Amino acid sequence: MNKSLAEKFYYYMKLGREFELRAKEEYMKGNIGGFLHLAIGEEGTHVGAILGFGNGEFFVHYRDHVYAIARGISPKLLMAELFGKITGVSKGKGGSMHFYSSKFNFYGGNAIVGAHIPHAVGLAYAKKYLGKSDGVMVAFGDGSTNSGNFYESLNLAAVYQVPLLFFCENNYYAIGTRIDRVSAFKDLYKKAKDYMIAIQIDGMDVFEVYRAVSLAKEYIQEEGKPYFIEALTYRYESHSMSDSGDYRSPRELKIAKEKDPIDNLLKKAFKESLLTKEFVEEIDRKVEIEIEEAVEFALNSKEPDLEELYKDIFCED
Amino acid sequence: MLYRDALKKAIDELMEIDDTIVILGEDVGFYGGNYRVTDGLFSKYGEKRVIDTPIAENSIVGNAIGMAFGGLRPVVEIMTVNFSLLAYDQIVNQLAKIRYMSGGDICIPLTIRMPQGVAKQLAAQHSQSFERIFASIPGLKVFTASDSITAYYGLKQAILSDDPVIFLEHLLLYSQDFLFYEINDFDITKQRIVKSGENITLVSCLKILHDSLEAVKEVEKKLGITVEVIELTSLSPLNLDLVYESVKKTKRLVVVSEEPKTGSFTSEIITKVMENCFYYLDAPPLRITAEDTPTPYNRKLELFSIPTPDKIATKIINWGREHGL
Numbered sequence: 001m002n003k004s005l006a007e008k009f010y011y012y013m014k015l016g017r018e019f020e021l022r023a024k025e026e027y028m029k030g031n032i033g034g035f036l037h038l039a040i041g042e043e044g045t046h047v048g049a050i051l052g053f054g055n056g057e058f059f060v061h062y063r064d065h066v067y068a069i070a071r072g073i074s075p076k077l078l079m080a081e082l083f084g085k086i087t088g089v090s091k092g093k094g095g096s097m098h099f100y101s102s103k104f105n106f107y108g109g110n111a112i113v114g115a116h117i118p119h120a121v122g123l124a125y126a127k128k129y130l131g132k133s134d135g136v137m138v139a140f141g142d143g144s145t146n147s148g149n150f151y152e153s154l155n156l157a158a159v160y161q162v163p164l165l166f167f168c169e170n171n172y173y174a175i176g177t178r179i180d181r182v183s184a185f186k187d188l189y190k191k192a193k194d195y196m197i198a199i200q201i202d203g204m205d206v207f208e209v210y211r212a213v214s215l216a217k218e219y220i221q222e223e224g225k226p227y228f229i230e231a232l233t234y235r236y237e238s239h240s241m242s243d244s245g246d247y248r249s250p251r252e253l254k255i256a257k258e259k260d261p262i263d264n265l266l267k268k269a270f271k272e273s274l275l276t277k278e279f280v281e282e283i284d285r286k287v288e289i290e291i292e293e294a295v296e297f298a299l300n301s302k303e304p305d306l307e308e309l310y311k312d313i314f315c316e317d
Numbered sequence: 318m319l320y321r322d323a324l325k326k327a328i329d330e331l332m333e334i335d336d337t338i339v340i341l342g343e344d345v346g347f348y349g350g351n352y353r354v355t356d357g358l359f360s361k362y363g364e365k366r367v368i369d370t371p372i373a374e375n376s377i378v379g380n381a382i383g384m385a386f387g388g389l390r391p392v393v394e395i396m397t398v399n400f401s402l403l404a405y406d407q408i409v410n411q412l413a414k415i416r417y418m419s420g421g422d423i424c425i426p427l428t429i430r431m432p433q434g435v436a437k438q439l440a441a442q443h444s445q446s447f448e449r450i451f452a453s454i455p456g457l458k459v460f461t462a463s464d465s466i467t468a469y470y471g472l473k474q475a476i477l478s479d480d481p482v483i484f485l486e487h488l489l490l491y492s493q494d495f496l497f498y499e500i501n502d503f504d505i506t507k508q509r510i511v512k513s514g515e516n517i518t519l520v521s522c523l524k525i526l527h528d529s530l531e532a533v534k535e536v537e538k539k540l541g542i543t544v545e546v547i548e549l550t551s552l553s554p555l556n557l558d559l560v561y562e563s564v565k566k567t568k569r570l571v572v573v574s575e576e577p578k579t580g581s582f583t584s585e586i587i588t589k590v591m592e593n594c595f596y597y598l599d600a601p602p603l604r605i606t607a608e609d610t611p612t613p614y615n616r617k618l619e620l621f622s623i624p625t626p627d628k629i630a631t632k633i634i635n636w637g638r639e640h641g642l
Contacts, residue, residue, distance in 0.1 A: 057386070061399050093417055099419070100419030102423055117413075118407070122385075122387070125380065125382040127387055129365055153376065153541075156371070232497075312421030313455060314416070315424040315479040316479055
């Protein structure tokens with residue numbers, strides 16, 4: 001592991017966490033409405049996956065903030081989207097659950113559990129057909145692995161032999177229901193292993209996630225076949241701002257937080273001299289400013305004009 | 318030209334000039350299509366462009382959406398409209414919404430072709446008509462093909478559209494031989510006058526349009542009047558200018574559909590006409606639809622459940638006599 005990589009990890013994970021902590025605050029103030037799903041605790045999984053995958057298209061579910069940040073989309077555009085402003089990444093029409101940016105090959109932000117997985121299969125098919133080689137990655141939660149979308153997609157990705165990385169974030173809870181109460185397998189990668197190579201990794205360790213995803217990317221590009229990773233992770237917050245999260249014990253939460261991905265990264269990076277205290281402090285200051293600027297940008301941006309209601313329904317109006 | 322051949326001609330001609338067009342669906346390739354619309358295209362264009370899928374409608378549409386993201390222009394065949402319900406999430410929550418939710422960032426040039434309607438004793442799960450189900454979803458365009466002209470020109474327009482299009486066909490039309498001639502300025506969104514007349518405006522589409530045309534002969538003979546018949550070629554966008562113009566002339570409206578009556582798309586047509594032509598009307602609009610029941614298997618009951626030429630004629634004649642014709 002090299003120094004510049006550790007620096008990137010820290011920057012994006014810190015930026016992601018601070019972005020979400022601030023989003024939570026702004027939600028409480030009433031500046032953000034609707035559903036707000038936070039990924040605090042899962043930054044190692046999200047940042048490691050995006051940086052490990054590099055180029056190529058990416059599909060994601062509704063817990064999409066940290067992925068978008070790691071992808072390089074400006075926090076200003078993302079915060080403005082949360083505020084519902086016209087300057088937002090989806091013009092204020094999508095909100096927290098629907099960040100889209102084709103420029104960044106970022107295809108949602110989908111709020112129907114598992115429904116974006118078939119899109120990833122189709123896009124991977126299109127790329128193979130058009131002779132483009134940088135693969136496709138689709139991130140989905142443990143909850144979606146019990147749905148038809150998931151199994152249909154495993155089957156078709158294997159039938160069509162497309163370069164697609166299935167990236168399962170197992171945070172153990174489908175909203176409030178613990179996965180082992182509704183899934184025949186506790187180890188979710190086992191659901192995929194008859195279709196393709198499938199592995200399980202520690203999603204709280206950004207180095208491990210990065211390494212596994214990079215190797216998987218090489219594999220899907222070179223072999224032109226799908227690959228499956230299950231990353232074990234944990235969200236500290238409730239499913240969304242509207243649930244209490246009391247289906248989990250304080251003890252369980254405490255154990256999870258002991259594996260905090262950012263603390264983990266710092267411990268390892270200091271030990272191996274990949275990061276310095278000065279660098280971390282500098283990043284912390286930079287992140288603070290960036291978040292402040294993002295909120296300011298969002299606050300000062302305009303609401304969409306009422307005519308926007310009727311725009312963007314069709315390409316041909 | 319056979320209706321199925323008109324559809325195939327449209328697809329084939331476009332596939333020849335644009336290799337981003339791909340077809341996918343159940344049995345569309347090697348087998349040649351359950352209604353033979355894609356027959357021969359598999360050997361001509363190969364399995365990468367004419368893609369046989371498993372019986373998994375949700376994935377067929379979901380994959381096609383992803384293909385469109387990737388620069389392809391997919392043409393999906395859902396074997397019949399009844400099975401589209403298995404893809405209803407992909408159609409309604411995904412296809413119709415993604416462009417809007419992305420603030421206009423993403424275009425999805427995707428056509429879903431599917432036949433609907435009552436055929437012959439296929440029972441309740443294979444006999445439905447879904448105009449209302451698709452036309453009421455913002456974000457979808459919904460076209461219908463009632464003969465070989467709309468089949469050919471309409472399907473071409475659908476495939477070339479950069480937006481999602483639901484393209485409704487009818488099970489009993491595939492083997493029908495319709496008059497075909499070239500049209501230079503065809504636009505499916507404008508609706509189409511198939512017969513002009515002076516005293517009644519009749520609006521319909523798909524197979525029941527032809528039953529209506531048959532009924533109209535009897536109506537004209539018995540009442541000594543003429544009926545203007547308008548083919549609804551586009552349910553969404555719903556441009557009814559032709560209908561308003563016609564109703565203002567004839568002062569009477571009849572809408573005929575194979576959907577069950579309650580909440581059927583006929584309600585939308587009539588409401589719009591009432592909103593726009595109320596003071597021109599000389600009679601309350603008449604709607605002729607299927608009964609509010611599932612479609613039975615038994616042939617006698619099946620025919621009893623839907624409008625037939627005889628029933629359409631009788632209903633219009635009785636209504637006409639009641640209201641001054």
